[in-house]
Amino acid sequence: MSAHDQLLVVIDPVARRFDGESVRIVKDVLCAGSAAKICLPDGPEEFSRALARRGSRRLVVVGDDRALLRAVGFLHRARELADDALSLVPVGAAPSMELARALGVPTGAVAAARAVLDGAAHPLDLLVDDSDGVVLGELRIPATPTAAGPGAAAAGGPAGVAGSVWDTCRSLVRTLVRPAPPVPPLARTHRLRVEADGVLLSDLDEPVEDVRVRTAEGAAEVTVRRPSAEEPLRTLAKVVTVSGPSFRYRADAVITGPVRQRTWTLRPKAWSLTLPVVAPPG
Incomplete structure (x- = not known):
């Protein structure tokens, strides 16, 4: 049996708890078609140890998007990501497998397991940040709601409390006399400096609603949405830097x-994923 048929199947504990029947089916299909060694780690540390000890076996991860990200992140930090193609059999709740679907992995247990055995390696791009984190699909920096207008915060102290009481009474009287006007939605913007290959796309003096960066065939596609513009600003780049007040991002x-x-820096064709072979048309 060739080295290609020697598999290390690492089954994430979340997948085992969520859908034990699908996990059993996957094990049966893979063991019937290859020399598969099954590993059942109980947590992230055992998961990492299994990857480190895989030897020459092809790695197959059974789990959701987080399990895939954990595997890619570990192999990247170990500088072993380019050594061999990674295979994924998605098992989990539908929302937790959006990345797998976007990458082209079948979400059915049997179809995904068959793709591991009969598929081909597809090179894919990777975004790597300056803390050694990885992004396989899309990075997003959405704005959080902010108070609308300077009067949103109540004044402090006794005078502020008294003023609030009178304001409440007046508001109640106005409500009884006529319908209250609709409350404007909270503004969702923040101030960020966004640079793509050294070119400034947005600075701290202009509100930003949303920033997205995704891999796009050898480049990173950067999208910046601003309330002052009807259409978002889009560009392609190799290096993207975002700075400003503290912000959270979803990778x-x-x-x-x-x-x-x-x-974030684009690494073209930095890793490979086993995907189904698509027959040519005709």
């Missing part, structure tokens, strides 16, 4: 922060 399925600055 695929993981929320990180707060941070004041982060730089």
